[in-house]
Amino acid sequence: MKSAGLSKKERLSGKGSFDELFKKGKVRKNTWLVVRSFPNQLSFSRLGVAVSKKKVRKANRRNRFKRLIREAYRLNKKQLPKGLDIIVNLKKTDGLTLATISESLKKLLYVK
Numbered sequence: 001m002k003s004a005g006l007s008k009k010e011r012l013s014g015k016g017s018f019d020e021l022f023k024k025g026k027v028r029k030n031t032w033l034v035v036r037s038f039p040n041q042l043s044f045s046r047l048g049v050a051v052s053k054k055k056v057r058k059a060n061r062r063n064r065f066k067r068l069i070r071e072a073y074r075l076n077k078k079q080l081p082k083g084l085d086i087i088v089n090l091k092k093t094d095g096l097t098l099a100t101i102s103e104s105l106k107k108l109l110y111v112k
Contacts, residue, residue, distance in 0.1 A: 006074045012048030012085055021048070021087050028108040032096050034089040035108040045080060047073050048087040055090050065090055072101040080109050 012018065025036030040046065049066045056062045069088050073080070088105070090096075 006047070006070060006077075010044060010046055010077075012046040012087065017085065018048055018050070018087065021085055025085075025087065029091065030104050030108060032090065032092050032100060033104045033108060034091050035105070036087045036089075037084045037109065039083055040085045042083060045077070045082055045084045045086060048085070050087060050089050052089070056093060061093075065093065065096065068096070068098050068101055072098055072105055076102055076105060079106065084109075 012021070021036050021038055025038040028035050028037075047070065049069045051062045051065050051069075053062070056065060069090075073086075073088075086109070
């Protein structure tokens, strides 16, 4: 597994995985993001990104925010805790940048 990349097994996929995390996951929020996390039995964390059509109507903007969230996770994954399944949702899009997403992820997942 590449340490700098985001491999396929580091991505959370499948409706069952998302549904379970939405039900059982611990929720933390700030101005821009909602992060749900739940421990998995793996030596690495997995990331899922959900951006709703209600929040961001245009598909190209939704995809842009998803790419920003995945990139922020990828850049900070060595600092983030291991062994978690994580879903990131958008709460607000005004003024959202890669730097604000990175800081939000660190704070919401208790990284110092």
